[in-house]
Amino acid sequence: MTTALPSSPARVRPKWRSLKPTLLIGTVLLLILLLAALFPQLFTPYSPTDFDYTAILSSPNLKHPFGTDNFGRDIFSRVIFGTRIDLQIAVFTTAFPFVFGTLLGALSGFQGRWLDALVGRVADLVVVFPFLVLVIAIVAVLGPGLNNMFLAVSAVGWVSYWRLTRGEVLAQKKAEYAQAAQVLGYSPARVLLRHILPNAVTPAVVYLMTDMSLGILLGASLGYLGLGAQPPTPEWGVMVADGKNFMVTAWWIGTFPGLALTLAGVTFSLIGDGLADALRPKS
Amino acid sequence: MSSAYVLRRLLQIIPLFLAVMVLIFVLVHLIPGDPVSTLLGDRATPDIVARANKELGLDRPLVVQFGFFVNGLLHGNLGESINLKVSVLSLIADRLPVTLFLTVYAAVLGVLLAVPLAILAAVRRNTWVDALIRGFFQFGLSLPVFYLGLQLLTLLGARLGLFPIGGYGESFGDHLYHLFLPALTLGLNLAAVLLRTLRSSVIEVLTAEYVDFARAKGLKTWTIMTRHVLRNALIGTVTLLGLNIGALIGGAVITETVFAIPGVGRLMVDAIFARDYPVVQGLTLTFALLVSLVFLATDLIHARLDPRAEVA
Numbered sequence: 098m099t100t101a102l103p104s105s106p107a108r109v110r111p112k113w114r115s116l117k118p119t120l121l122i123g124t125v126l127l128l129i130l131l132l133a134a135l136f137p138q139l140f141t142p143y144s145p146t147d148f149d150y151t152a153i154l155s156s157p158n159l160k161h162p163f164g165t166d167n168f169g170r171d172i173f174s175r176v177i178f179g180t181r182i183d184l185q186i187a188v189f190t191t192a193f194p195f196v197f198g199t200l201l202g203a204l205s206g207f208q209g210r211w212l213d214a215l216v217g218r219v220a221d222l223v224v225v226f227p228f229l230v231l232v233i234a235i236v237a238v239l240g241p242g243l244n245n246m247f248l249a250v251s252a253v254g255w256v257s258y259w260r261l262t263r264g265e266v267l268a269q270k271k272a273e274y275a276q277a278a279q280v281l282g283y284s285p286a287r288v289l290l291r292h293i294l295p296n297a298v299t300p301a302v303v304y305l306m307t308d309m310s311l312g313i314l315l316g317a318s319l320g321y322l323g324l325g326a327q328p329p330t331p332e333w334g335v336m337v338a339d340g341k342n343f344m345v346t347a348w349w350i351g352t353f354p355g356l357a358l359t360l361a362g363v364t365f366s367l368i369g370d371g372l373a374d375a376l377r378p379k380s
Numbered sequence: 381m382s383s384a385y386v387l388r389r390l391l392q393i394i395p396l397f398l399a400v401m402v403l404i405f406v407l408v409h410l411i412p413g414d415p416v417s418t419l420l421g422d423r424a425t426p427d428i429v430a431r432a433n434k435e436l437g438l439d440r441p442l443v444v445q446f447g448f449f450v451n452g453l454l455h456g457n458l459g460e461s462i463n464l465k466v467s468v469l470s471l472i473a474d475r476l477p478v479t480l481f482l483t484v485y486a487a488v489l490g491v492l493l494a495v496p497l498a499i500l501a502a503v504r505r506n507t508w509v510d511a512l513i514r515g516f517f518q519f520g521l522s523l524p525v526f527y528l529g530l531q532l533l534t535l536l537g538a539r540l541g542l543f544p545i546g547g548y549g550e551s552f553g554d555h556l557y558h559l560f561l562p563a564l565t566l567g568l569n570l571a572a573v574l575l576r577t578l579r580s581s582v583i584e585v586l587t588a589e590y591v592d593f594a595r596a597k598g599l600k601t602w603t604i605m606t607r608h609v610l611r612n613a614l615i616g617t618v619t620l621l622g623l624n625i626g627a628l629i630g631g632a633v634i635t636e637t638v639f640a641i642p643g644v645g646r647l648m649v650d651a652i653f654a655r656d657y658p659v660v661q662g663l664t665l666t667f668a669l670l671v672s673l674v675f676l677a678t679d680l681i682h683a684r685l686d687p688r689a690e691v692a
Contacts, residue, residue, distance in 0.1 A: 222399050225672045226664070229630030230648065234664050237652040238410050314524050318634055321526045322649055337527055344534040355527035362522025370518075 120371025126364040133180040143171040145178035145331040154347050164349035166339065172349060175331040176357045182332045183313050183361060186243070186325075190312035191305055193251040198258025199294075199301045205259065206266030206297075207289045213263070220256045228253060232315065233324055241324045243332075246316065257308070258301050265297035272296075299376050306369030310362045317358050333358045389679055393672055400668045401453065405446050408661045449661075458665070459658035461651075468662035472644060476666070478548055479636065479643035482559055482566070483628050487621055489567030490574060495613055497571075498578035499605070502586060505579075513575070520572035525631050529565040529638040536561060546640035562639045566631045573627070574620055581616045585609050615685050622678025626671050 133140055143161075149169035157164045163172035205213045223231070235249035269275055270293060278288045317334025319325030326332035328339065333354040340351025424432075433439045437448060452459060458468035501513040537545040549558040585591060585608060594604050633645035640646070644663055651659035 218399075221396060222403065224626070225396065225400060225668045225675070227626035227629040227633075227667055227671060229627075229633055230664060230667050233633070233648070233652060234404075234407060234660060237660060238407055310522060314522075317524055318526055321524075322634070322637060324652070334524070334526070337524075337530065341530055344530060345538050348534070351527075351530065355524065355531070358524055358527065359519070359522050362524075363519060366518060366522055 117371045117374050119367045120375060123364055123367030123369075123371055126360070127368060130180055130184060130361060130364060133177050134184045135181075137174075137177045137181065140177045141171065141174040143174040145175040146170065146329050154343075156347070157349055163353045164347065166347070166350045167343065172336075172353055175336060176333070176353050179331040179333045179336065179354060179357065180361075182243075182326060182330060183316065183358070186246075186316035186332075187309040187313045187361070187365065189243075189247045190250040190254065190316060191308045193247075194254035194308070195258055195301065195305050197251075198255030199262045199298060201255065202259040202262030202301075203266050203289060203294050203297065206263040207270060207285070207293065216259065220259060223253055223256050226253075229315070229318070233319065233322070236319065236324045241327065243316075243326050243330075246319055246325050250312065250315065254308070254312075257304060261300040261304055262297055265300055266293055269293045269297045303369060303373045303376060306365050306372060310365035310369070313358065313361050313365070333361075385683060386680060389676060393676065396672060397669070400665065400672075401450060402446075404661055404664050404668075405449055407664075408657050409442060409445070453665075458662035461656055461659050463651075463654050463656045464659075468658050471647065471659065472662055472666055475642055475644045475647055478641060479629075479632050479645055481555055482563055482635070482641065482643060483625075483632055485556070485559055485563035486566035486570060486628065486631075489563050490570030491617055491621070493567060494571040494574035494578055495610070495617065498575050499582055499609060499613065501575070501579045502582035505583060514579070517572040517575045520568050523569075525565060525569055525634050526638050528568065529562065529635055532561050532565055533639060548642055559641070562635045562641060565638075566628065566635050569631060570624065570628060573624055574617060577620055578613055578616060582609060582613055585612045618685075619678055619682055622674055622681075625674040629667055629670065 137145075147170065149165065149171075151169065152161065152165050153169045154167055155161055155165045155169075161171050161173060163176060165171055166175075201216060205216050226234075231253050232246070232249045235252060236245055239245035239248060266289075275288065275293050278292045283292075316325055317332065317337070320332045320334030321338045323338070326335050328335055336354035337351045337358075340347070340349075340354070343350045430439070437445060440448075449459075456469060458472070460467055461471055464471065497513050497517075501510045504510050533545060536542045543561050544558050547558055549555050591604060591608055594608060599607075629645070632643065633648055635641070636643045636645035637649050644666065647659065648663045650656075651663065
């Protein structure tokens with residue numbers, strides 16, 4: 098038999114030559130953030146939590162580039178050490194929803210029938226609650242803190258991945274290569290996992306980056322409200338809340354952590370946009 | 381729009397809402413810590429706690445409590461706030477208008493910002509104007525609502541004294557003035573979300589054949605922009621606004637806390653810290669009802685504007 102069977106389309110990989118500036122800038126920023134998260138001591142000689150009563154509320158200066166707070170803690174150190182916490186939030190708020198939502202979406206789209214109908218109803222139920230309201234309601238039940246926040250976001254966040262992957266699998270299932278794989282007698286699991294899913298996962302991967310930036314914002318918002326990370330953890334949202342009563346007298350306490358948050362958000366959305374451009378199939 | 385479609389869409393809400401009630405009830409009753417002990421303080425004897433539990437009906441089996449809950453709901457009774465000793469319904473009725481005012485105000489500001497800028501970015505696409513607008517909003521999307529609010533409050537409220545630093549005001553004009561900064565905070569965020577989608581949909585319209593035809597017909601650019609481009613942009617905006625109602629409400633919860641506005645969002649946060657079950661329960665239900673009604677309205681408006689949507 099020599100007739101060529103339609104083969105799975107080659108997966109689209111970003112070419113370094115045609116790399117968009119957005120992706121490049123985003124990646125460089127991410128590397129800097131990772132460096133700060135992994136080796137905060139490289140950037141600053143101070144501890145993020147030690148009090149220094151000889152340097153209370155000092156404005157930004159050479160010794161303390163971002164100033165100090167009402168306990169004399171160095172804001173720059175707290176911002177740097179906060180990188181680890183907030184990147185952790187980005188990963189832990191998205192890891193489970195991404196894996197679970199994508200797999201469930203793949204099964205849902207491939208299998209259809211009762212599974213699809215059941216998950217669809219649950220998703221309908223989840224989306225009538227404003228995301229933040231449902232998350233803070235769950236956090237209220239479990240008690241404030243980072244771990245409970247991760248649980249709460251996981252319970253709600255999978256829906257987007259489920260929807261994206263389900264739609265893509267529904268479309269890919271009808272493609273010739275997928276039909277061919279089925280005709281060849283491969284097991285449904287093999288057809289789905291080896292053939293369809295690799296071609297259907299792109300939207301979910303692109304969304305993952307946007308979602309990480311949303312995850313950081315959500316984690317920081319909960320921290321600000323007092324429902325996320327708890328003081329004295331140097332989490333950026335908590336730090337903005339620490340500084341809110343000093344905005345007029347000591348603006349630096351809350352302003353710098355907020356800028357760090359914005360920078361992290363920009364980083365992930367640049368990467369997301371760049372990936373969306375790079376992975377979009379050229380037709 | 382056929383009435384069968386409207387009816388079907390309305391009926392779909394009923395089982396959804398039953399599920400919402402079960403979910404909220406189960407969630408709220410999983411809360412660790414006994415609200416009665418919290419309320420009465422450390423010095424309450426077990427005897428007093430038991431009596432209070434009985435008074436509040438918290439000693440009954442969960443199924444019975446759920447029965448009371450649903451029965452109450454059907455009679456428009458959401459229970460009584462444990463802390464404030466007033467009916468949850470009146471509490472929400474008092475404060476919901478504030479939140480609705482804020483969200484509508486924010487939506488108006490967001491649309492007023494996003495639509496002209498999206499059209500400008502689309503007309504001047506791939507120029508520095510486009511890059512500037514998109515860059516600005518990319519930044520806006522990454523700016524946390526609570527942080528933007530805090531900075532606007534400090535700068536324009538506390539330092540320059542241009543706006544009040546909290547509260548809601550008495551008259552309509554007063555509301556507009558008091559809620560300007562919070563609405564701007566939420567509106568900027570919403571505008572960033574809207575702009576992305578609107579820009580590409582405007583480009584789609586601009587390159588559509590009927591626009592070429594309108595041009596060939598000799599219509600003025602202004603006429604083309606208002607009659608074709610703007611109209612289509614607004615249709616897209618309605619749908620987008622509907623889809624983003626949840627985010628808008630979530631944003632209101634945070635904004636109200638930052639600006640000390642007496643709306644339902646702030647009530648929610650306060651109730652969570654006070655472990656005031658009935659209030660959290662009533663509010664979550666109200667938010668879910670609000671979102672599903674907005675979804676329904678969006679679907680119906682969409683179906684009215686585009687008959688093809690009914691099939692879906």
